[in-house]
Amino acid sequence: MRNTSPLLRSGLTVAAAAALPLALTATTATAQSGISVSTSGSTVSVTTSACNRTDSAGSWGTAALLTSSQASFAQGRQVALSGTTSLQSAAWSSVSPGTYTVIVQCAYNSQTAGTQAIVVSASASPTVTASASPSRGVMGGMGGSSKDFGTLTLAAGGGLLVLGAGATVWFLRRRSRPYRL
Numbered sequence: 001m002r003n004t005s006p007l008l009r010s011g012l013t014v015a016a017a018a019a020l021p022l023a024l025t026a027t028t029a030t031a032q033s034g035i036s037v038s039t040s041g042s043t044v045s046v047t048t049s050a051c052n053r054t055d056s057a058g059s060w061g062t063a064a065l066l067t068s069s070q071a072s073f074a075q076g077r078q079v080a081l082s083g084t085t086s087l088q089s090a091a092w093s094s095v096s097p098g099t100y101t102v103i104v105q106c107a108y109n110s111q112t113a114g115t116q117a118i119v120v121s122a123s124a125s126p127t128v129t130a131s132a133s134p135s136r137g138v139m140g141g142m143g144g145s146s147k148d149f150g151t152l153t154l155a156a157g158g159g160l161l162v163l164g165a166g167a168t169v170w171f172l173r174r175r176s177r178p179y180r181l
Helices: 006-031 151-176
Strands: 035-040 043-048 061-067 077-080 088-092 098-106 112-120 128-131
Touching (some): 035 098, 043 098, 043 112, 061 088, 077 088
Antiparallel strands (some): 035 043, 043 088, 061 098, 112 128
């Protein structure tokens, strides 16, 4: 007959319950990109609302368009952001077909607002596929991992996870002691 300490079991349960909100918060933070990239013909444009303060010179920040052979922000085609406190934008014209990475850096705090990969195709009517993916990373498809889930979706998933863990514990306890509920 197995005899485990109830204190040990409840301690593990409390530790798991404490770690769940941290795991959900970490997932939310990494899923979001602070920029939106689009195209029209051979022009690539980026918009953001992350650079909502100017530096002492009145600059919102800088956006850079990097090719796959460029490794840093300074090597890319840089354009100054323009706009208002609620929305800033930049654009590049005469962009050749290929794979690019767009990086936006705010002037006030020198922080990166976001990074997004983009593919410009050479068809008669140019199409662009944009996805929030790691800089110059694998671009093998647009699976579910590139979607930005909201807080409600993550909370519902966490609730289902807790419900499943509780049901598993209840089933295993009932199985080991059939006379208990």
